[in-house]
Amino acid sequence: MKITQEYARKVIEEVAPLVEKVSGLKTDLNNYVVIIEKSLNNMAWYSHPKTFTYTEEFLYNDDAFHEITAHEIFHNAIFSKFPNLSDYKNSFYSHSLDCLIEGDATLIQLNLRNKYYKNSNWISSSDALLWVNILNKEFGGNREYINALYTAPIEELVKIFRGDE
């Protein structure tokens, strides 16, 4: 399907309240930017400036577009709650932090998929699914515990995601 600015913005506005409901976190979507690129092959969220990037030719269905948009919106919510996360990203242990950030966004994404976007044909990476399993096994999807990980000592994360090093 072809993605347009108008459509992407409509979906972002529609999905954001659902992400907030499921995650208990606030999004910060004042003055965000949407970039639709022809040659891009993955979707992304950037904090500075607040930007969603999408591929013009989206290879999955409408529910999948909602699902992956939920993933990117959750990145927005996490980076507005924990603004200095990007400092850690440059550290030696950034792999463990990536596991948390990507695993958690995929966890929320799948949660929304089960509730609202059952027909989605999106396929998450096996790495992301592995991190989701670790979070589910260790914390049973408990948001309070998972949110605490973002400010936990990095050694804690290394221990949790060690199986993946």
Ligand SMILES: [Zn+2]
């Ligand atoms: Zn992501």
